Amino acid sequence: MSEYQHSVSLDADKCIGCTSCLRQCPTEAIRIRDGRAKIRAELCIDCGNCIRVCQHKAKQAVFDRLEDIDPKFKWRIVLPAPSLYGQFDELKDVGCLLQALLRCGFDEYYEVARAAEIISECTRRYMRKPDIVFPVISSACPAIVRLIRQRFPELCDNILPILPPVEYASRMAKAEALKQHPELRKDEICTVFISPCPAKTSYAKNGLSATKSSIDYVVSMSDMYFKLLPYIKKAEPGKVRSQSGIAGVNWASSGGESEGLYSDRYLAADGMVNAIQVLDAIEDGKFPHLEFVELNACPGGCVGGAAAVENPYIAKARIHGMRHSLPSNQNYLRLINQKPDYVPEYVMVDSPIINHVPEVRLSDNLAEAMRMMQRIDEIYKMLPQIDCGSCGAPTCRAFAEDVVKGECQIDDCVVYLRRMVQENPSGKRRPNDGP
Amino acid sequence: MDVFRLHFDIDGGSFASAGNASVEVKKTLRQLGVSNAVIRRCSIAMYEGEINMVIHADGGTADVEVYPDRIVMVLEDHGPGIPDVELAMKEGYSTATEQIHNMGFGAGMGLPNMKRSSDDLKIETKVGVGTKITMVVRL
Numbered sequence: 001m002s003e004y005q006h007s008v009s010l011d012a013d014k015c016i017g018c019t020s021c022l023r024q025c026p027t028e029a030i031r032i033r034d035g036r037a038k039i040r041a042e043l044c045i046d047c048g049n050c051i052r053v054c055q056h057k058a059k060q061a062v063f064d065r066l067e068d069i070d071p072k073f074k075w076r077i078v079l080p081a082p083s084l085y086g087q088f089d090e091l092k093d094v095g096c097l098l099q100a101l102l103r104c105g106f107d108e109y110y111e112v113a114r115a116a117e118i119i120s121e122c123t124r125r126y127m128r129k130p131d132i133v134f135p136v137i138s139s140a141c142p143a144i145v146r147l148i149r150q151r152f153p154e155l156c157d158n159i160l161p162i163l164p165p166v167e168y169a170s171r172m173a174k175a176e177a178l179k180q181h182p183e184l185r186k187d188e189i190c191t192v193f194i195s196p197c198p199a200k201t202s203y204a205k206n207g208l209s210a211t212k213s214s215i216d217y218v219v220s221m222s223d224m225y226f227k228l229l230p231y232i233k234k235a236e237p238g239k240v241r242s243q244s245g246i247a248g249v250n251w252a253s254s255g256g257e258s259e260g261l262y263s264d265r266y267l268a269a270d271g272m273v274n275a276i277q278v279l280d281a282i283e284d285g286k287f288p289h290l291e292f293v294e295l296n297a298c299p300g301g302c303v304g305g306a307a308a309v310e311n312p313y314i315a316k317a318r319i320h321g322m323r324h325s326l327p328s329n330q331n332y333l334r335l336i337n338q339k340p341d342y343v344p345e346y347v348m349v350d351s352p353i354i355n356h357v358p359e360v361r362l363s364d365n366l367a368e369a370m371r372m373m374q375r376i377d378e379i380y381k382m383l384p385q386i387d388c389g390s391c392g393a394p395t396c397r398a399f400a401e402d403v404v405k406g407e408c409q410i411d412d413c414v415v416y417l418r419r420m421v422q423e424n425p426s427g428k429r430r431p432n433d434g435p
Numbered sequence: 436m437d438v439f440r441l442h443f444d445i446d447g448g449s450f451a452s453a454g455n456a457s458v459e460v461k462k463t464l465r466q467l468g469v470s471n472a473v474i475r476r477c478s479i480a481m482y483e484g485e486i487n488m489v490i491h492a493d494g495g496t497a498d499v500e501v502y503p504d505r506i507v508m509v510l511e512d513h514g515p516g517i518p519d520v521e522l523a524m525k526e527g528y529s530t531a532t533e534q535i536h537n538m539g540f541g542a543g544m545g546l547p548n549m550k551r552s553s554d555d556l557k558i559e560t561k562v563g564v565g566t567k568i569t570m571v572v573r574l
């Protein structure tokens with residue numbers, strides 16, 4: 001299997017090692033070494049938290065640019081994320097946005113919100129199956145899925161084994177284009193997703209567990225914002241109609257996906273800290289009656305994505321305001337004579353979602369791991385326990401681990417060093433040399 | 436080294452922090468290289484025990500010992516004690532108040548879950564004195 005491709009990276013020239021990002025990383029993937037941040041690839045889930053907090057713009061999301069699209073693609077289908085609908089103050093109706101997308105050079109659009117409505121219907125059906133593991137956890141946010149596969153391996157079976165809306169949108173868009181334009185070949189059609197976050201780029205590159213993605217390009221919402229703005233101002237309201245209902249567009253913010261399930265036994269949480277707390281609780285068996293759990297890495301849901309332009313709550317309010325101009329739902333499976341729990345094969349993930357636990361073991365020998373753990377405890381007790389970050393680790397605890405793993409020296413803690421010097425100005429004894 | 440120990444004080448007044456010890460235990464066991472299935476069993480047992488101490492006994496202590504072949508969790512409190520252990524072990528039996536029910540606890544599933552999750556469960560309890568629960572999960 002090829003290496004996992006990340007979509008959050010560091011521009012070393014811009015990084016000044018200020019430690020702002022250190023403690024914002026939910027997986028403790030960041031260390032400051034030699035005055036620069038370093039991301040441990042095996043731990044990073046591409047959530048984008050570090051991008052949001054870096055004032056020096058050293059943490060960057062990797063996106064495709066429109067200019068990068070291969071000219072061999074004669075038919076370019078744009079997939080606007082529901083969160084895009086909330087970005088523009090000037091937007092009179094969704095149709096104006098759709099017109100603007102075509103003016104930007106796309107040949108066709110396929111609203112991800114349409115696919116979201118189908119995925120909601122499929123999820124409702126899936127949840128009627130007798131033999132599934134509850135609570136079902138949404139598969140829509142790739143950062144959350146990655147987090148579960150890494151840190152909550154026992155919850156992989158809870159993840160909804162249905163394609164995320166953007167994937168279903170891409171597959172449907174291509175299939176429809178082939179049908180409507182018989183002159184086109186498969187390899188002449190591409191899909192371009194306008195994404196609120198780097199996590200979706202990682203999804204498009206790596207797929208979901210063993211399921212490959214059909215999305216060809218992922219462009220940043222903030223880049224597209226400026227391209228779209230002039231056309232949106234010129235677009236004519238009332239001319240083009242959205243093919244999605246409010247149910248699909250609601251997926252833009254936290255709780256929108258859950259609402260589409262018509263169940264009151266759901267939980268929707270947003271932001272990594274909340275999501276991790278909820279997952280820990282589920283793993284402990286805390287919510288026996290819960291049916292569905294929607295988790296979004298970003299504050300407020302996808303409207304809070306690191307590449308979104310507008311404040312998430314303003315974007316959410318705008319989408320709320322569309323309630324009156326959109327029907328509630330416009331996309332249905334139209335299944336006839338099927339059981340209520342039937343879910344079509346083509347919306348299911350290609351293979352089960354399996355865990356992918358990074359190596360956090362201290363040693364493959366339990367006795368040795370226990371010895372190291374003991375040592376970590378001892379060192380931790382010698383540290384100031386203020387989590388100041390000056391040593392380059394997010395917490396004193398993480399620093400103690402790094403010391404025992406041999407990645408740094410206890411003297412790298414300035415508070416410790418100063419205390420040692422004060423207490424014992426000429427002494428040579430270094431407690432990490434062992435008793 | 437043949438044992439690694441963790442100690443926690445469980446705060447009786449705090450529903451919010453209940454579960455913290457369980458999270459900490461999970462993290463430690465993962466670093467020790469314990470299998471996912473065993474980690475899950477320990478975390479469920481630990482969580483239920485923690486919550487019981489918060490709800491029924493105004494807090495207590497939790498001690499976790501990792502041995503090369505087993506994990507031992509000891510939860511001890513100075514709460515009211517359990518008058519009828521056999522009854523308390525029954526699925527669905529609970530003395531939780533209406534208020535506790537409204538917070539989503541009190542289904543009477545905690546002790547049965549602890550039994551299911553561990554290879555060995557021992558309850559020592561005396562009314563008016565306290566309760567000590569020892570659970571063993573074999574590696």
Ligand SMILES: Nc1ncnc2c1ncn2[C@@H]1O[C@H](COP(=O)(O)OP(=O)(O)OP(=O)(O)O)[C@@H](O)[C@H]1O
Nearest residue numbers: 487491492516523529530540541542543544545546
């Ligand atoms: N540490 C304890 N001290 C005193 N009584 C306890 C303790 N732990 C359990 N009990 C008693 O045993 C009963 C059953 O416990 P159990 O954990 O199975 O259910 P519960 O805590 O009432 O509900 P649930 O665990 O499903 O939220 C409790 O209602 C309580 O009366």
Ligand code: SF4
Nearest residue numbers: 025044045047048050
């Ligand atoms: S993207 Fe998220 S997980 Fe990755 S380094 Fe940044 S904060 Fe950590």
Ligand code: SF4
Nearest residue numbers: 141197297298302305
């Ligand atoms: S919540 Fe939405 S925007 Fe944020 S990482 Fe997940 S999918 Fe991307």
Ligand SMILES: [Mg+2]
Nearest residue numbers: 486487545546
């Ligand atoms: Mg209980």
